[in-house]
Amino acid sequence: MFYFEMNDDAELRLLEPRHAENLFFLIDQSRDFLREWLSWIDFTKEVNDSEEFIQSALKQFGDNNGFQAGIWYKGVLAGVIGLHHIDWANKSTSIGYWLGEEFQGKGLMTSACEGIIDYCFKDLALKRIEIRAAVENTKSQAIPKRLGFQKEGCSRSSEFLYGRYVDHYIFSLINED
Numbered sequence: 001m002f003y004f005e006m007n008d009d010a011e012l013r014l015l016e017p018r019h020a021e022n023l024f025f026l027i028d029q030s031r032d033f034l035r036e037w038l039s040w041i042d043f044t045k046e047v048n049d050s051e052e053f054i055q056s057a058l059k060q061f062g063d064n065n066g067f068q069a070g071i072w073y074k075g076v077l078a079g080v081i082g083l084h085h086i087d088w089a090n091k092s093t094s095i096g097y098w099l100g101e102e103f104q105g106k107g108l109m110t111s112a113c114e115g116i117i118d119y120c121f122k123d124l125a126l127k128r129i130e131i132r133a134a135v136e137n138t139k140s141q142a143i144p145k146r147l148g149f150q151k152e153g154c155s156r157s158s159e160f161l162y163g164r165y166v167d168h169y170i171f172s173l174i175n176e177d
Contacts, residue, residue, distance in 0.1 A: 066083030093129055
């Protein structure tokens with residue numbers, strides 16, 4: 001199982017079915033805040049939707065194709081971070097993440113990303129990690145910039161988000177960086 005202690009107050013743990021209510025509550029409490037940049041928010045309407053997400057995440061982990069971990073802050077679920085997919089042939093992956101509104105500005109996501117990066121390069125022996133962030137989402141872009149990722153370019157009309165297409169900046173980190 002994946003586990004990473006970020007500091008005395010925070011840790012990363014794989015999401016389990018018993019976390020479905022906590023996950024749904026966190027999403028529901030931050031729904032308007034999260035909806036600005038996450039296309040799946042409107043599809044998370046009840047606890048069962050969070051249960052289904054966790055089950056698919058556990059299958060992903062069991063298939064050795066990445067994982068989804070809860071970010072726990074002082075014992076409370078604060079957000080989620082994970083690997084979208086692992087391209088084993090090219091030894092690369094991409095990181096996705098989000099935090100509930102009340103947990104912003106505490107350095108949690110930077111620390112969580114550091115743990116994931118360390119795990120990807122040391123334990124999984126990957127070569128490349130990518131983070132994509134909407135061009136207008138400056139908070140999300142701050143994370144890869146802070147962690148030494150290089151901005152590679154812009155993927156135009158990369159995501160259909162509530163009636164409009166948004167462009168994504170692509171950031172990468174190579175294990176030698």
